[in-house]
Amino acid sequence: MNERLSPEPLRRKSKTVKVGNVPVGHGHPISIQSMTKTKTADTVSTIKEIIALEEAGCEIVRCAVNDEEAAQGLKKIISSIHIPLVADIHFDYKLALMAIEAGVQKIRLNPGNIGNKTKIKAVVDQCLENNIPIRIGVNSGSLEKDILKKHGYPTADAMVDSALKHIEILEELGFYNTIVAMKSSNVWMTIDAYRKLSQKVDYPFHLGITEAGASLSGTIKSAIGIGTLLAEGIGDTIRVSLTGTGVEEIKAGREILKALGYSRHGVNIISCPTCGRLEGDLISIVKLVEHETESIKTPLTIAIMGCVVNGPGESKEADIGLSLGREHSILYVDGTSRGMISNQDAVQALLHEIQKKVHIR
Numbered sequence: 372m373n374e375r376l377s378p379e380p381l382r383r384k385s386k387t388v389k390v391g392n393v394p395v396g397h398g399h400p401i402s403i404q405s406m407t408k409t410k411t412a413d414t415v416s417t418i419k420e421i422i423a424l425e426e427a428g429c430e431i432v433r434c435a436v437n438d439e440e441a442a443q444g445l446k447k448i449i450s451s452i453h454i455p456l457v458a459d460i461h462f463d464y465k466l467a468l469m470a471i472e473a474g475v476q477k478i479r480l481n482p483g484n485i486g487n488k489t490k491i492k493a494v495v496d497q498c499l500e501n502n503i504p505i506r507i508g509v510n511s512g513s514l515e516k517d518i519l520k521k522h523g524y525p526t527a528d529a530m531v532d533s534a535l536k537h538i539e540i541l542e543e544l545g546f547y548n549t550i551v552a553m554k555s556s557n558v559w560m561t562i563d564a565y566r567k568l569s570q571k572v573d574y575p576f577h578l579g580i581t582e583a584g585a586s587l588s589g590t591i592k593s594a595i596g597i598g599t600l601l602a603e604g605i606g607d608t609i610r611v612s613l614t615g616t617g618v619e620e621i622k623a624g625r626e627i628l629k630a631l632g633y634s635r636h637g638v639n640i641i642s643c644p645t646c647g648r649l650e651g652d653l654i655s656i657v658k659l660v661e662h663e664t665e666s667i668k669t670p671l672t673i674a675i676m677g678c679v680v681n682g683p684g685e686s687k688e689a690d691i692g693l694s695l696g697r698e699h700s701i702l703y704v705d706g707t708s709r710g711m712i713s714n715q716d717a718v719q720a721l722l723h724e725i726q727k728k729v730h731i732r
Contacts, residue, residue: 382604385575388504388550390431391455391476395550395607396575401633402430403624404577404610405617406459411441411448418451420617425454426666427621428637431608433457433479436466445473457506464490471497477550479506481533482540483515495544504548507537509564510581511555527563530555534568549574550608554581558596565600575607582612589613590623594630601631622665638664638725641674641685648678651695656718663722669729674703675721690728693721 387396395402405424409416411434421432436442436458449456457477458470464485467478471494478498482491482505498505511525514533522529530553541549551574553564561580569576580596583589593611600606611623628634642657643649657675664673674692676682683701686692692703700717702709704724712720 383569383576383606385573385607386547388548388575389502390457390504390550393430393455395577397607399607401601401606401628402608403428403621403628404431404433404457404608405429405620405624406433406435406610406612408617411435412438412444414444414447414451417444417448421448421452421454421456424617424621425452427618428625428668429454429617429621431455431457431477433459435459436470437461439466439469442466442469442473445470445475449474460485462486464494467494468497471501471503475503477504477506479508481507481509481537483537488540488544491540492544495541495546498548499546502548504550505541505546506550506552506577507534507541508577509533509537509551509553511557511560512581525555525560527560527567530560530564531567531571534564535571538572538574550577551575552577552579554579554612556580556582556592558592561596562599565605566603569605576605577608577610578606579610579612585614586619586623589615593623594627598627598631601627601633634670636668636670638667639670639672640664641672641676641689643677643681643685645677648680649695650678650697651700651714653677653695656693659718660721660725664725667725667729671725671728673721673725691721691724693717 382397385397387394393402407417407420409420411417424432432454455476457479458475460467460480462484485491509530511530514525514529518529518533534551534553555561558580578597578600580593583592597609609624611620613620625637629639645653672689674685674689676685676694682694686694686703687706694701699711700714702712702720
């Protein structure tokens with residue numbers, strides 16, 4: 372049924388950059404990323420975390436590579452996971468070279484922070500030889516001193532200047548296999564920066580609101596910032612940065628994409644906020660259905676409604692819908708009523724129809 376989803380906005384045209392087997396850019400699905408919270412040198416814990424992220428729907432994962440021990444653990448990690456791994460590098464070009472040798476599928480660094488041009492060229496040459504993209508990662512909290520001196524304090528224009536500076540360094544070395552990120556904890560600054568840079572370059576963009584906060588506040592900030600840009604067609608891959616687990620980040624990212632109609636994967640649940648007309652324990656039912664369907668990758672829209680006012684209409688528009696009544700509920704499949712079902716049996720009937728849909732597809 373999913374016609375209820377709005378058509379995708381016109382995407383900004385950008386190059387395509389391949390991160391392992393994941394294409395990023397115009398014409399390709401928007402991918403969801405996260406970053407591991409474990410110490411990368413602790414390969415056992417890092418692999419365990421990445422496997423959990425994969426199961427939640429993560430498509431690209433990043434690890435901090437802050438010392439040689441972390442770099443040495445990358446090969447083992449890569450051999451044990453199933454999604455592309457990005458090495459997050461700051462300042463030390465030798466760590467980037469070690470990461471490339473280990474087989475990472477992307478390097479995240481700012482070339483201007485790596486040192487002299489000889490060091491930058493060493494990294495770029497290896498990325499060219501191994502067809503590994505570089506993600507430029509501008510952060511409002513760590514802008515270069517000359518950029519801050521020019522602008523006085525962090526601004527959207529300062530972030531754009533920083534991104535262009537790093538892009539120019541790479542292009543002078545003949546490198547164009549680039550993805551750009553410009554993140555701030557300030558939602559408006561982030562939106563403004565991406566809007567401005569989108570008019571200047573055609574590289575794909577990685578979106579995020581950095582240091583967004585804990586689960587609730589961080590998800591809201593990210594949904595506003597990332598969602599605004601995606602609604603304007605800007606953005607090719609996203610990360611929701613939360614002070615919490617990576618799995619929470621992936622779940623939030625999936626919901627943002629589903630809300631905008633960008634995702635055709637997983638279950639989209641429509642449920643009413645409840646009011647005095649409510650029949651039955653809708654909150655418990657929705658929580659149960661969320662739990663039972665969280666691992667489903669099949670695109671399904673499920674409506675779970677609490678009364679006969681909006682319930683039948685919403686249920687008919689969904690792939691599967693349940694409209695609660697005082698003693699009996701109505702189950703809808705593909706817009707057609709399956710008749711009255713006792714409230715005692717309604718939830719199991721709903722779950723049964725969901726499983727049938729997943730099996731058929």
